[in-house]
Amino acid sequence: MNISVKKVLATIAVVFVSCSAAFATGDLLLFENFEGGIVPPDGWDSVVTVPAYTWQIEHRVGYYVDGIYSAICPWQASETQDEWLISPVVNLTDYSGATLSFYWYGSTYYADNANLHIMVSTDGSNYDDVWEIPYHSDGHGSHNWTFQIVDLSAYAGSPNVYVGFRYYGRNGDSVIIDVITLAGGTLPVESSSFGRIKTIYK
């Protein structure tokens, strides 16, 4: 899970150039919308367990929130998937609060089999499981884009914060993610800043 410092710095520079102040009301420290067309994006790391069914670029019409790309982890049933996308390191030393936001698309019903977990680390090795797609036995909320906010204030003040998007399980449903932000500060990120949310199967 080591990422070269050079690569990380280059990515952070790109992030600051490409982001818009309209996307967040805190200090935008990380922004990824997969519009580079590659997964993992430059500066991100990955853990691949099932190569044919790991995080990959998605560009089918409607399967993204902004631009023309997103990232998808396809489902399969034959073996357990443990597939990670790991962000560049983020420095939260100067902040008393932090907020992660992203859009996810998946199934709350099949989340019982395989789920998206948000994993956070302050050393790049040991991760806390801080959020997952909520399971609903009736599938309520399945197959809609959801704007998700995860409070990372517990990690404010840490100089080396990594966020992992971990798809773990077997025989779940595909999960798609797009427009990831990590903002330092105590103000929320406004979902309306991202424009119209595209939906699938509608």
Ligand SMILES: [Ca+2]
């Ligand atoms: Ca996108």
